[in-house]
Amino acid sequence: MYASTTLVLMSYHHGNLREALLRRAAQVIAEGGVEAVSLRGLARDLDVSHAAPRRHFADRGALLAALAQEGFRRSLEAMENGAREAGDDPIARYRALGRSYVRFACEDPAYFRAINHPEVSNLADDALGEVKQRWFAALREGAEAAQQAGWHPEADPRALVAFSIAGANGAAALFADERWHDVVGGCDAETLADDVLDLIVHKSRTSAPRSTKKTTSRRKGRSAS
Amino acid sequence: MYASTTLVLMSYHHGNLREALLRRAAQVIAEGGVEAVSLRGLARDLDVSHAAPRRHFADRGALLAALAQEGFRRSLEAMENGAREAGDDPIARYRALGRSYVRFACEDPAYFRAINHPEVSNLADDALGEVKQRWFAALREGAEAAQQAGWHPEADPRALVAFSIAGANGAAALFADERWHDVVGGCDAETLADDVLDLIVHKSRTSAPRSTKKTTSRRKGRSAS
DNA sequence: CTCCCTATGTAGCCATTGACAACATCGAGT
DNA sequence: ACTCGATGTTGTCAATGGCTACATAGGGAG
Known part of the structure; x- marks a missing residue:
């Protein structure tokens, strides 16, 4: 211990x-x-x-801010690792970025909640703001690279980023929040997460049309409420 | 008053x-x-x-639950109105459903926050659970109809619903939460929301390739923080 | 008409919490 | 050896949630 x-x-x-x-x-x-x-x-x-x-x-908020900061750091690290392992294709990298974020949220709900709790969001903490900016920048850069590689070339870049954040955060919340346990209950979280990510960042789908997917052997917890 | x-x-x-x-x-x-x-x-x-x-x-939770219940009712009503006005095409209807939800979140952040606050999500309130189920059912039915009309025909229906909820909630949070004000700051919320919705539910795009869009003359508030 | 009963609001109490101030102690550097 | 900063402790206060006992208004039964 x-x-x-x-x-x-x-x-x-x-x-x-x-x-x-x-x-x-x-x-x-x-x-x-x-x-x-x-x-x-x-x-x-x-x-x-x-x-x-x-x-x-100094107060409760400061502790939560520190926690959220740590959460952003961890999540950013996970996302960067995921992107690195994904190779060179910007679209695949971007998908891996999002996938890693969702996985992070599932595996460490505590930090995900700390990051996304409204009480924390309203805190004015410089260090936290700085890390948050870096986190956001990573997403924006990934989105830009993916767009230049052909992902939704027609879309407004800002909308793409917003869409990504919305999708990733929403998907992560879907699995990490108590709120949705009854909704997604009974599903294999890993597979569902993969499918949702596919809908956000259309995978280059060279392999199979969904279901022969076998990247998902990590864990299956958090599906039954 | x-x-x-x-x-x-x-x-x-x-x-x-x-x-x-x-x-x-x-x-x-x-x-x-x-x-x-x-x-x-x-x-x-x-x-x-x-x-x-x-x-x-009975306690603070009960009040919040009542508030969230009201929020679900209002949002559901807005979504159903939006879908009705959208006509017969299931895909257009589904997009309108999501768009109405985002608009509801922007115009009435209080109820949106009540619905989505983690403290509220964990409440075990029967009436609230019932309304939440109806809300979710409306989304699922819309997604199913849209899929049968050709929206992502290859996808797992559950993933489609999860994707929709994730996207809609994420997008709504993007505009209704303090959290993202600095991120989306400076954008016209209405246009951005439309663009994000387009990315979720690909609009039948008969009109223009984005930017000649003029459905967005309601209000532009909530863009500058 | 009077009495009682329920709905609603009041007053007082207690435990928990965050926040603060004054004091205590360890240990490092002079 | 002395001082001082870092770290913990004790005591206190106001705000809050939640509980109980009490008050009051108004409607209905006799």
Whole structure:
């Protein structure tokens, strides 16, 4: 459980409370949503006083902002890795970008929720804003490259980006949010996600007409509510 | 301001507190988001005691659920009207369905937020669940009809519905959420929404290749942040 | 007409939470 | 050895949700 990085001095008060808070907060979000995160609750869980978190986060919003920032970083990393593995075709890369985002949302709902929670979106946090901009830039660049490679050449580039974000976020929410569990219930999330992504970024479909798809052997959880 | 239905007896304690609470709550959401809604705050705004709302809503969640229910009703009504006006072509009707939803989200962000707030999504409210099911059914039926009319005939119907919901909700969020104001800032929301909808439900494009579009003379607000 | 009963609103209470201030302690650098 | 900054602790306050007991208005039964 304690795979911490730099030989934590557990002798002192706590060690690295900041990281512990973020970790625990992510757990809490995964279990009960962003609403379930309370500074005092985290403090209790970590056996520190109720005011200890304040030394690391000015208020609840700051903690959520840090969490969202981490979420953007992770998701961006996943998206870049996905695009890299997808090869050179810009359209395939862009599809992989989106697919990686959806996968990230499914595998780490906590960070996805942190990113997309309205309470977090309204925060004015410089560091968070900066990461968000980078995230958005990656998407925009991917969309532009894909368009130049022939993806919806006639469309307004801004609409393409909006469409992509809308689709990707919507698809991700479909699987990561409690909200849709009953709607998509009973489906294999991986296959469904692939199909939805195909509808967003028309795959070069050289292989099969959907159903002989077998890229989907990772996991099938999160389908039955 | 008091266009109430059944001759309210203002002599008594308040009249129809329930409706007043819902109305005021919608205002508060529009101004400060769902988080800003507090039972006591509403009670203060309406000059009743802090426990009065409890006579009409068991708890905060019940009020939000009622609000979301109203939101689903309104949005469904808007969508059905939009589809009706769109004529007979199932694809055009489906596009109008989505377009109406996005327009609803832009014009009445309060209800859109109430519908989509994670805190509300997790509520177990029977009436709300029932309306949500009807909303979803309308979308599914529209998607099925559109598919039979030639929209993505090769796709998995479930993926089509998921794609539609994802796209519509994502697009709506793009315009109704604070979150994306900086991203879509500077664009004309109506045109952008039309373009995004075109990307979701490929319009029968008999008119022009995008830009001579002039269906968009309603309003242009909500583009500059 | 009076009495009771239900719907609705009120007043008071308590636990939880976020936020703040004052104080305590560890440990590093002078 | 002393000081000081970083980190935690205790105490406090206001706001909130939720609960219970109480009040009041008005309608219906006798």
